[in-house]
Amino acid sequence: MASIALPTPVRNAALVAAISGIAAAAVVLLLVGSWIAAAGFFAAAVIVIGALIAWRLLNPVTNDASRPVDWDLTRTVAEAGSDALAITDRAGRLVCANDAYEALFAGFPTPPGLPLDDAGTAALADAGRAAWRDGSAHVDRLAARDIALSAQIARAGDDADMLVWRFVTAQEHDLAETLAALLAGPTGDQLGGSGIMAALLSPDGRVRTANRVLRARACGDEHDAIEGRDFARFLITDSRGLVRFEREGLEGTPLRVLQIPFLDGDDAPVLVALLDDEEDAPALGASASAHVRSLVSMMPFGMALVDRDGRFLQMNDSFLRAAGVNAVAPPLYPGDLVVREDKAAVADAIRKFAGGATHSTDMAVRLKDHPDEPVALTIAGARGLGDAAVLLSLKDNSEESRLKREVAQATKMQAVGQLAGGVAHDFNNILTAIIGHCDLMLMRHSPGDSDYDDIQQVRTNSNRAASLTRQLLAFSRQQTLRPxxxxxxxxxxxxxxxxxxxxxxxxxxxxxxxxxxxxxxxxxxxxxxxxxxxxxxxxxxxxxxxxxxxxxxxxxxxxxxxxxxxxxxxxxxxxxxxxxxxxxxxxxxxxxxxxxxxxxxxxxxxxxxxxxxxxxxxxxxxxxxxxxxxxxxxxxxxxxxxxxxxxVHSAPAATRPAVLKPTPKPVDLWGTGTILLVEDEDMVRAVAERALVRQGYTVLTAENGEVALEVLAKHGRPDLLISDVVMPQMDGPTMVRHARESYPDLPILFMSGYAEEQLRRSIDLDNVAFLPKPFSVQELAEAARDVLATRRHEQDVGKS
Missing domain, CATH: 3.30.565.10 (Histidine kinase-like ATPase, C-terminal domain)
Incomplete structure (x- = not known):
C-alpha cells in the first residue's frame, strides 16, 4: 500500500489535535465517570483531525506563484551597458529606462515618439510594429540631436507583452567625437608642438574642432571661436597654386594641405592636417601629388585627372562607374569613352583647358556603352596639381535618365489619353446622331423593303465604330464600368x-x-x-x-x-x-x-x-x-x-446610387408628360427630340444651360430634365443645381460620351440617372420611362 507523506504543518496539527482529544476524553472520564462520553469526545477529535488533513491535501500551499517584475533590478542590469535601453508594455507605456537613455534623449520620452525627424519617427514606429509581429526588428540611420543612431527592438517578457528598445550610437559618431576630444585636448597640443595643425571638418566643410596652433594661425588668437566657420575661407591660393592662411597674406608661409581618411560615407566628417612648407616649393610636389590622388579617389562623384598631353592620370571609382569602364583595362584618352562623333569636341576642349583656360565648361556627350543617353561632362583647368592639367567630372545620371524617361512616358500617355477621351466623346455624339436616324428610318421600313438592309448595314457599322470608341475610352480609363x-x-x-x-x-x-x-x-x-x-x-x-x-x-x-x-x-x-x-x-x-x-x-x-x-x-x-x-x-x-x-476585395459591396435598374424592359414605351431636353450638339438634340416626341412626350429644347434656365422660368417645372454634361457657357451639373433651387425633386437624366464613374465624381449630385452615348432611340425611350416610373413610385410611397 502506498503511503501518503503529510506536510510538516499537517503532522504538527494532527499531533496537537490527538493530544488535545485524549486529554479532553480523560477529563470527561474523571468528571463524569462515563466511558461513552469520553469515547465521544475522542471520536470528535479524530473527525477534526481527518477534516484538517483532507483540507490540507486538497488545498496544497504552492510557493511558485508568479512574482511581480523587479524593475529596480532590471534598471540596475540595464545600467551595466553603455547603450541606451528602454522597455515599453503592450499599451505603449514606458516602464523602464536607463541613464544612458535619459542622457541621449534629454529625458524619458516614450518610443517611438522620440526627438527624431519625421522620417526617423515613422521608421521607428514601423520597426516597433514589426517587432510586435515578428519578434524583433532593426532600423538604421536615425538622428537624435545630431547623433547618428541605430535601433534594435525585441519582444520580451514571460507573456511576450513587452518591447525592449536598444539604441546604439553609430560608429561614425563615436570616432568623430573621440577625435574631436583628442584635438581639443592635450593630444592636439602635442600635434601642434610637432608642427602639425589639425582640424575636424563636417561634410559641408565647416570646422567642428581644431587644435590650438591652427586656431592661432588661422584666427590670430588661439582662444577665438572657430567652430562652425567655413574652413576654406581661412585659406588663399596664389597664381602658382601655393596655399597660405588668408590672415597671413601672400607673404605668409606656404602650407601643405593633407586630407586624412578615417571614415567612409558621403556624410562622414573629414580630418585635415596642415604643414608648413619651408622650402617654398610648389605646394603639391611628388608626395603631395599622392595626397591629391588619394583625395580624388575618395570623392563621391566621378572625377578624373588628365595631363597636358591629354592622357588619363587617374580616375576614381565613381568616374569608372559613370563611364561604364572596366577598371582592369581603363582607356588612355578621354576620347576613348565617347562615340566617334563626340571625340573631336572632347579632344579640343581638353587641349584648350590644358593650354591655360581658367573657366570650366559642361558638355553633353554620348558614351560608347550608352549612345542613346547623353551625359554631362564637366571640364576645368587644373593649377598646382602636379602633372595634372585638366580636371574632368562625369555624373552618373543613369537613374536620373531613367526617371526622366518614365516621366516623359507617363506625360505622353496622359496626353494621349486625354486626346483619346476627347476624340471618343465627340465621336460618340456623331454616332448617337447616326444610330438615332437609322432607328427612325427603320421605323418607317419593314424587313422586305429595298432600303431596309442598307439602313441596317449603316447601323451595324455604327455599332462597330462605337466599340472602337469604347476601346479609346478604355485606354484613357474613362469607359463606363459596371464593377x-x-x-x-x-x-x-x-x-x-x-x-x-x-x-x-x-x-x-x-x-x-x-x-x-x-x-x-x-x-x-x-x-x-x-x-x-x-x-x-x-x-x-x-x-x-x-x-x-x-x-x-x-x-x-x-x-x-x-x-x-x-x-x-x-x-x-x-x-x-x-x-x-x-x-x-x-x-x-x-x-x-x-x-x-x-x-x-x-x-x-x-x-x-x-x-x-x-x-x-x-x-x-x-x-x-x-x-x-x-x-x-x-x-x-x-x-x-x-x-x-x-x-483582393474585402469590403462589402456598396450600393450604387443610379436610378436606372436592370429590371426587365416593358414592351410598351409610350409615355406622357413634358421633358426639357438640353443638348449643345444640334444633330443629337434633333434626333433625341424626334425620338421622344414619337413616344408621346411633349419636348422642350435648349442648346445650353443658360437657355435651359430661361425655358424653366417661362414654362415652369417639367416632368423630366434630360441634359448633356459637357456644354459651353454653362455645363449640365451647374444648370441642374440652379434648377433644383426652384424644383428640388426634379428628376434628372444625364447623357454623355464620357464615363459614368468619372462624371459622378465631378457631378456630386444626388438622385440622377445616367445614359452613356452613343444610344439608340429605344434606349433613350427606356431610360426616360424608367426615370419617370421610379419618380412616380417614390411619390406613391410617400403618399401612402
Whole structure:
C-alpha cells in the first residue's frame, strides 16, 4: 500500500489535535465517570483531525506563484551597458529606462515618439510594429540631436507583452567625437608642438574642432571661436597654386594641405592636417601629388585627372562607374569613352583647358556603352596639381535618365489619353446622331423593303465604330464600368469555349486555377475582354513562332499574399493581397526594344492594316481603372508572360446610387408628360427630340444651360430634365443645381460620351440617372420611362 507523506504543518496539527482529544476524553472520564462520553469526545477529535488533513491535501500551499517584475533590478542590469535601453508594455507605456537613455534623449520620452525627424519617427514606429509581429526588428540611420543612431527592438517578457528598445550610437559618431576630444585636448597640443595643425571638418566643410596652433594661425588668437566657420575661407591660393592662411597674406608661409581618411560615407566628417612648407616649393610636389590622388579617389562623384598631353592620370571609382569602364583595362584618352562623333569636341576642349583656360565648361556627350543617353561632362583647368592639367567630372545620371524617361512616358500617355477621351466623346455624339436616324428610318421600313438592309448595314457599322470608341475610352480609363464582386476563375470559365475556338486545333489551351483565391471587384465584361485580347495576341505570337501553329497557351490564376509582394520589392506594386491572372505563351517573345512600348496606344507590330494598336492599351486601361497592375515579361525566343494583379476585395459591396435598374424592359414605351431636353450638339438634340416626341412626350429644347434656365422660368417645372454634361457657357451639373433651387425633386437624366464613374465624381449630385452615348432611340425611350416610373413610385410611397 502506498503511503501518503503529510506536510510538516499537517503532522504538527494532527499531533496537537490527538493530544488535545485524549486529554479532553480523560477529563470527561474523571468528571463524569462515563466511558461513552469520553469515547465521544475522542471520536470528535479524530473527525477534526481527518477534516484538517483532507483540507490540507486538497488545498496544497504552492510557493511558485508568479512574482511581480523587479524593475529596480532590471534598471540596475540595464545600467551595466553603455547603450541606451528602454522597455515599453503592450499599451505603449514606458516602464523602464536607463541613464544612458535619459542622457541621449534629454529625458524619458516614450518610443517611438522620440526627438527624431519625421522620417526617423515613422521608421521607428514601423520597426516597433514589426517587432510586435515578428519578434524583433532593426532600423538604421536615425538622428537624435545630431547623433547618428541605430535601433534594435525585441519582444520580451514571460507573456511576450513587452518591447525592449536598444539604441546604439553609430560608429561614425563615436570616432568623430573621440577625435574631436583628442584635438581639443592635450593630444592636439602635442600635434601642434610637432608642427602639425589639425582640424575636424563636417561634410559641408565647416570646422567642428581644431587644435590650438591652427586656431592661432588661422584666427590670430588661439582662444577665438572657430567652430562652425567655413574652413576654406581661412585659406588663399596664389597664381602658382601655393596655399597660405588668408590672415597671413601672400607673404605668409606656404602650407601643405593633407586630407586624412578615417571614415567612409558621403556624410562622414573629414580630418585635415596642415604643414608648413619651408622650402617654398610648389605646394603639391611628388608626395603631395599622392595626397591629391588619394583625395580624388575618395570623392563621391566621378572625377578624373588628365595631363597636358591629354592622357588619363587617374580616375576614381565613381568616374569608372559613370563611364561604364572596366577598371582592369581603363582607356588612355578621354576620347576613348565617347562615340566617334563626340571625340573631336572632347579632344579640343581638353587641349584648350590644358593650354591655360581658367573657366570650366559642361558638355553633353554620348558614351560608347550608352549612345542613346547623353551625359554631362564637366571640364576645368587644373593649377598646382602636379602633372595634372585638366580636371574632368562625369555624373552618373543613369537613374536620373531613367526617371526622366518614365516621366516623359507617363506625360505622353496622359496626353494621349486625354486626346483619346476627347476624340471618343465627340465621336460618340456623331454616332448617337447616326444610330438615332437609322432607328427612325427603320421605323418607317419593314424587313422586305429595298432600303431596309442598307439602313441596317449603316447601323451595324455604327455599332462597330462605337466599340472602337469604347476601346479609346478604355485606354484613357474613362469607359463606363459596371464593377461586381467576382472570382477570376469564373471569368476565365465564361470565355473558355470562345478561347478554344479562337486558338484553333494546333494551339493547346491549358488553364490552372489556384486555391484560396480572394474575390476582386471589377467589370466582368471588361475582364473577359482583357483575357480575350491577351489570348489572341498570344495565339498570333505562337503562330509566328511556328509555321504549323503548334504551341501552348497557359492561363493561370493564383493567390499572391502580401508577404510574397513584399519579397518582390517592386517599386510599382504596393504591398497588399492580390489575385493574379497570368497568361503565358510559347511564341516568339517580345524584343527588348519593343517591350517598353507594347502598352502604348496605336503601337502595333502587325502588318499595316492588320492591327489598330489598341488591344494591349485597352487591356492596360481596363486593368488600371479596375485598381490593378499589369506587367509584361519576355525573353526573345522564349515566349511572353503577362501578369495581372487585382487587389483582393474585402469590403462589402456598396450600393450604387443610379436610378436606372436592370429590371426587365416593358414592351410598351409610350409615355406622357413634358421633358426639357438640353443638348449643345444640334444633330443629337434633333434626333433625341424626334425620338421622344414619337413616344408621346411633349419636348422642350435648349442648346445650353443658360437657355435651359430661361425655358424653366417661362414654362415652369417639367416632368423630366434630360441634359448633356459637357456644354459651353454653362455645363449640365451647374444648370441642374440652379434648377433644383426652384424644383428640388426634379428628376434628372444625364447623357454623355464620357464615363459614368468619372462624371459622378465631378457631378456630386444626388438622385440622377445616367445614359452613356452613343444610344439608340429605344434606349433613350427606356431610360426616360424608367426615370419617370421610379419618380412616380417614390411619390406613391410617400403618399401612402
Amino acid at each position: 461586381q464582386i467576382l472570382q477570376l476563375p469564373d471569368v476565365v470559365s465564361e470565355v473558355s469555349n470562345l478561347l478554344k475556338r479562337l486558338m484553333g486545333e494546333t494551339v493547346r489551351l491549358d488553364m490552372t486555377h489556384g486555391r484560396n483565391l480572394g474575390p476582386v471587384r471589377a467589370d466582368p465584361g471588361q475582364l473577359e475582354q482583357v483575357v480575350v485580347n491577351l489570348a489572341v495576341n498570344a495565339r498570333d505570337a505562337i503562330v509566328s513562332a511556328n509555321a504549323r501553329g503548334g504551341g501552348v497557351l497557359t492561363i493561370t490564376t493564383r493567390a499572391v499574399p502580401a508577404s510574397e509582394v513584399r519579397e518582390m520589392a517592386s517599386d510599382i506594386l504596393p504591398v497588399a493581397d492580390y489575385t493574379a491572372l497570368i497568361v503565358q505563351d510559347t511564341g516568339t517573345g517580345i524584343p527588348p526594344d519593343v517591350l517598353p512600348k507594347i502598352f502604348e496606344p496605336f503601337f502595333t507590330t502587325k502588318e499595316f492594316g492588320k492591327g489598330t494598336g489598341l488591344g494591349l492599351s485597352t487591356v492596360y486601361g481596363i486593368v488600371k481603372q479596375s485598381g490593378g497592375y499589369i506587367f509584361a515579361d519576355s525573353k526573345p525566343g522564349q515566349g511572353a508572360t503577362f501578369s495581372m494583379y487585382l487587389p
